[in-house]
Amino acid sequence: MSDEFKEQPSVARCPSDEVLGSYAEGELPPQHPAAVHIAGCSVCQMRLRQLDEGLAAWKDRIEDECSDVPVERIKEAVHRKLREEEAG
Numbered sequence: 001m002s003d004e005f006k007e008q009p010s011v012a013r014c015p016s017d018e019v020l021g022s023y024a025e026g027e028l029p030p031q032h033p034a035a036v037h038i039a040g041c042s043v044c045q046m047r048l049r050q051l052d053e054g055l056a057a058w059k060d061r062i063e064d065e066c067s068d069v070p071v072e073r074i075k076e077a078v079h080r081k082l083r084e085e086e087a088g
């Protein structure tokens, strides 16, 4: 049993990432035990930030991947290539 653990007994009751996510989305009422815990727990605040950053990074990546697919340009290129081949 380390001193660090004794200083932060709340760590043992930290809610799961799922609950943290609900809290971040504002789905937990402020008087909910988990919400009260998260609001007063530095570990949960840190995890919350990491969760937020992870989610933001993930969203950015998905949006980047989707917007990077230039479907119209691919179609244009294919059509141009076909016309070139037809023209010989």
Ligand SMILES: [Zn+2]
Pocket: 010, 011, 013, 014, 015, 037, 038, 041, 042, 043, 044, 045
């Ligand atoms: Zn906590």
